[in-house]
Amino acid sequence: MVLFATIAGVVLIAVLLVAITITIRNDVFAERRAAILADARQRTAAAQSAFDAATVNTADDLTTTAQAQLATINDSFVGAGGVGVILRRADGETSTTIINDLATDADLGTLITDGLVAQIDAGEVGTQYSQSVGIPDGDGGTAPGLVVGSRINLPLAGGYNLFLVYTLAPEQHVIDLATRAIIIAGAGFLLLLILGLWALTSRVLFPIRRASLAAQRLAAGHLNERLPVSGDNEIATLSRSFNNMADSLEAQIQAWENLSKVEKLFVSDVSHELRTPLASIRLAAEQIWQARDEIQDPFATRSLEILMREIDRFEQMLSDLLEISRIDSGRVQLRAAETDITATLRGVLDLVAVHVEASGSQIRLHVPEAPVVAEVDVARVERILRNLIVNALEHAEGSPIDITVAASDDAVAVRVRDHGVGMSPDVVKKVFDRFYRADPSRKRTLGGTGLGLSISLEDAVLHGGTLAAWGWPADGASFLLTLPRHLGADAGPGSFAKPGPLDVVPEDAPPVSRVGARSTEPVDAAPTPPALTPSPASRRSDVDRDLEQEEVAAPAAGEAETAARVSAIGPGEGPTVPTPEDVDAYKQQEEAPR
Structure with a gap:
């Protein structure tokens, strides 16, 4: 003005x-x-x-x-x-x-x-x-x-x-x-005009600027921010309205914080309190399970099997809830150790060998010859990889699963790519939300609580890494874990140069699907996870231990068959998508009686 x-x-x-x-x-x-x-x-x-x-x-x-x-x-x-x-x-x-x-x-x-x-x-x-x-x-x-x-x-x-x-x-x-006098008078008039306008606009603009800064501080979390009120003009009305809005927001946010604290405390207390009766129920069930050969009633035997399976699922759910509760509390501390990510990946594949055999999928490893060493919390990285692999097995529907490991100077990456049912872009946007499932009515073989990917995301962010997802209907899905090679001070989050050594979108993805990726960025400070609310999360599921009970008794020949389903492929040594012959072989294998 x-x-x-x-x-x-x-x-x-x-x-x-x-x-x-x-x-x-x-x-x-x-x-x-x-x-x-x-x-x-x-x-x-x-x-x-x-x-x-x-x-x-x-x-x-x-x-x-x-x-x-x-x-x-x-x-x-x-x-x-x-x-x-x-x-x-x-x-x-x-x-x-x-x-x-x-x-x-x-x-x-x-x-x-x-x-x-x-x-x-x-x-x-x-x-x-x-x-x-x-x-x-x-x-x-x-x-x-x-x-x-x-x-x-x-x-x-x-x-x-x-x-x-x-x-x-x-x-x-x-x-x-006369001209000189007119110029001097005009300059004086112009100066008076500027000073008058500045004084007039200052009465309007400065209070508005003060209100804008107050709104920014309020948005930054300073809920006690208020504006001074003087007079009955429009600026005073604006200040009163802002203060009323700030009071309302502070009251609402305080109420939500209290509710969130109650929810977190409830989840934590319930999770801890349920472990004692759950342990008692497990001991009693295991005693009955050991004497199952003496039970003559087939309905009772079947009920015992269901009981054992549900106890396992209940225990897994409690473990996930406790982990979410610890993450929400902000008291998680990484246990840093240097490890070979490739060796860690092979160890996870050994742990889920039973599920690989049950799914009928072939695991194809694409790993570099040199060790890929990084400073990580090994237990959390194993949990991330286990969740990604089990989720891929759940949705691969017998198709091959490609696991690629790559490294750069400051980062390591693991991509798990299946060729199964895939995900739509809408599902990709919600895939890391808690308790979310892409298709609840779909038959699940490995159970789960719906918290697997959510916990994996939190574990990745704790390292300063990212966890990205891509999917396309009928073309499978891809999950990319990228971690910095070195953690920060006191085992805090590390950092690496974007975008990292691997792309979440696989090379064989359709061109139209290359915009459907969702990634998470690491934060500079310690992460502040969202409150545990009944919002949706992982489309995938965790391990169903009932399958473990059944596969433990499988003959030794099954173990050899499982080992044959994991193959290491060096750089440029094999296809990343199944050939028609592979598809026919998978179908015949699935149709053959076990």
């Missing part, structure tokens, strides 16, 4: 200055010109009368008379602004008596233009003609002036043109003083 008003004021003052200056100059010039013409008319008439009364017999007498008359005019009209007189023979004069052109100042002869002479020659005797000229001054410059010319008749010589030269320097000085 101040800038716009300043520009407008400058333009307005400039226009007024030009208009006033032109008006003053025109008025002064018109008034002065009228006075000069009146003075020149009188002097021309007096000169004509003097020539008519003079007794002239020769050209010399006429010259003497003319010189005397020019000197008289020059001496008498100095007070009227005259600076010189010029007498020239008129063009077309045929008189035989000729005298030389006369001038009181020879330098003034250059001021007479052909145009002015032509006007006088074409006009009538006694008519005045004028022209503005620049009169040379002693400083090498020019001053404004006016030349007035008219025709007079000399005795014996006939028609001559008489030119009277007047200066306008005094009038120009007056115009300069």
Whole structure:
């Protein structure tokens, strides 16, 4: 507003200055010109009368008379602004008596233009003609002036043109003083305008700026931020409204924080309190399980199997809830140790070998020859990899699973890629939310609590890493874990240069699906996980221990078959997608009786 008003004021003052200056100059010039013409008319008439009364017999007498008359005019009209007189023979004069052109100042002869002479020659005797000229001054410059010319008749010589030269320097000085005064007044007015606008806008803009800063501090978590209220104007109304809004927000957020604390405390207490009766139930169930051969009723045997399976799931759920509770409390501390990520991955594959065999999927490892060493919490990284692999087995539907390990100077990455049912972009956006399942009605073979990927995400962020997801319907899904090679001080989150050694979107992904990735960025400080609320999370599921109970009794030949399902593929040694022959082989293997 101040800038716009300043520009407008400058333009307005400039226009007024030009208009006033032109008006003053025109008025002064018109008034002065009228006075000069009146003075020149009188002097021309007096000169004509003097020539008519003079007794002239020769050209010399006429010259003497003319010189005397020019000197008289020059001496008498100095007070009227005259600076010189010029007498020239008129063009077309045929008189035989000729005298030389006369001038009181020879330098003034250059001021007479052909145009002015032509006007006088074409006009009538006694008519005045004028022209503005620049009169040379002693400083090498020019001053404004006016030349007035008219025709007079000399005795014996006939028609001559008489030119009277007047200066306008005094009038120009007056115009300069007026212009200077207008400029000074305009500058003062502009300064007052700026100061007035600044004072006016300050009363409006400064309170608004204060309200904006207060809103930013309120958004940053300073819930006690308030604005001072004074008066009954619009700013005071705005301040009262802001304070009322801040009070309401503080009350609501405080209520939510209290509710969140109650929920966290409830989850923690319930999880701890349930472990004791759960341990008692497990001991009793295991005693019955050991004596299951003595049970004759098949319904009782089946009920015992279901009981054992559900106890395992209940125990897994309690473990997940306790882990979420510890993460939410912010008291998690990493146990840093340098380890080979490839060796850790192979160890996890050994742990889930039973599930690999049960799923019918082939695990294809794409690992570098050199060890991939990083400073991590081994237990948490194993849990992340186990969740990703088990989830891939759940949704691969017997298709191959490609696990790729890569490293850069400051990061390591593991990508788990299945070729199963895949995920839609909408599912990818929610895949890390707690308790979320892409299709709750879909048959699940490995159970789970819906917290697997959520816990994996928290574990990755604790390391300063990222966990990204990609999927496309009928083209499978891909999960990419990227961790820094070194943790921060006191086993805090580390950092690495983005984007990392691997891309979450696999090389065989359809081009249309390359925009469906969701990743999580590490934070600089210790992460602050969201409160445990009944919002959805992982589409995947954890391990169903009932399958372990069944597969433990499998023959030794099954273990060899499981080992055959994990193959290591070096760089550039094999395809990343199943061939038609592989698909036929998988179908035949699934259809064959076990």
